[in-house]
Amino acid sequence: MSNRGFDLADRVAARRDAALYRDLAPVDRVAERSYFAPDPGVGLPVLDGRQHLVFASNNYLGLTQHDRVQEAASQAAEVVGTGAGSSRLVTGDTLVHRDLEMQLSEVNGTDRALAFSSGYAANVGTIAALSPDVVFSDELNHASIVDGCRLSGADVVVYDHCDADSLREELTHRAETHPATESWLVVTDSVSSMDGTVAPLGAICDAAEAFGAWVMVDEAHATGLYDHGGGIVQREGLADRVHVQMGTLSKALASQGGYVAGSEALVEYLVNTARSFVFSTGLAPPAAAAASEALHITRHGECRDRLWSNVAHLRAGLVDLGYHVWGDSQILPVVVGDRVDALALAEAVRERGVVAPAIRPPTVPEGTSRLRVVPMATHSKADIETCIEAFRAAGEEVGLL
Structure with a gap:
């Protein structure tokens, strides 16, 4: 009997081999700070004990918790x-x-x-x-x-x-x-x-x-x-x-x-x-x-002004470190180039308490892998400085600075 179905396990394995695999990352709340959990698959998530600063959300004005x-x-x-x-x-x-x-x-x-x-x-x-x-x-x-x-x-x-x-x-x-x-x-x-x-x-x-x-x-x-x-x-x-x-x-x-x-x-x-x-x-x-x-x-309200102040602060800090930051908006792509380097930088930044995931092909063109960094209006000045310091230390660790 012919098998006309789909070998999905092989397809997933191929994505892993090509460094294209993605998984989910459950959080306890949608805000500027969250506890994350590894993807449990079919089980219930177990949150990590450490809270992270989130610089990856489209919740630009931080109003989900208003x-x-x-x-x-x-x-x-x-x-x-x-x-x-x-x-x-x-x-x-x-x-x-x-x-x-x-x-x-x-x-x-x-x-x-x-x-x-x-x-x-x-x-x-x-x-x-x-x-x-x-x-x-x-x-x-x-x-x-x-x-x-x-x-x-x-x-x-x-x-x-x-x-x-x-x-x-x-x-x-x-x-x-x-x-x-x-x-x-x-x-x-x-x-x-x-x-x-x-x-x-x-x-x-x-x-x-x-x-x-x-x-x-x-x-x-x-x-x-x-x-x-x-x-x-x-x-x-x-x-x-x-x-x-x-x-x-x-x-x-x-x-x-x-x-x-x-x-x-x-x-x-x-x-x-x-x-x-x-x-x-x-x-x-x-x-x-x-x-x-x-x-x-x-x-x-004043939340838009707070967002743009944070954007200017964070962009200046990342550029001063020597990173190549694209864009003219609240979205600050820190362009690394190589997908492996981008993944390494994202992991090193995360180890320092800041979440800013790597974006890789095919989402972006080859040679333009980046960390998509996005501040929120509800981040404090101290939060922005923490993010900048995390990128400094992480960049030095992985050899990008």
């Missing part, structure tokens, strides 16, 4: 329920969802916003629903954008990372070789999750407008961190030039889910055609309420 955010989630669970119970097109559309979407539309300067169960679902569902003939995609766009392009059936034209001139060249070539009746969508992350680079959105809009293309911007790593709780689109004053603004609730907004903001017509269309919205249970009410309160805090 009392107002937790209280908002608790009240929503008590009053509305712990889960939406169904698709929002059935009975899962609650007042909590509508309050969140109203705030998101205000922050993004759009007619409406629509919350999805995840940022991944927002990207995949939106791009597939728009079904463009052509997508012009930044070469380092997030996997959810890549998968949305695949599901849409569009021709995908990749342009150089954060390079508006490269985009314009690709737009020009396509215009010269294909019918003017095609629908075009330009898609980019505003902040690259692994490189920390910021896309030149103004120049991208200029290039797209010259050819009548729509622009979609993924603000996952910018949502909540810039002007009045917005992203790079708001910082650059481009809300009226970006047709589709996408963001997440699971990073700076300390919750779960994603959203799309844009015109009334866009949201109505997605409500009716985005399969990841139509066929998913609605965002859990406590998650929606937590994100709504977090958004209110970042719009009116």
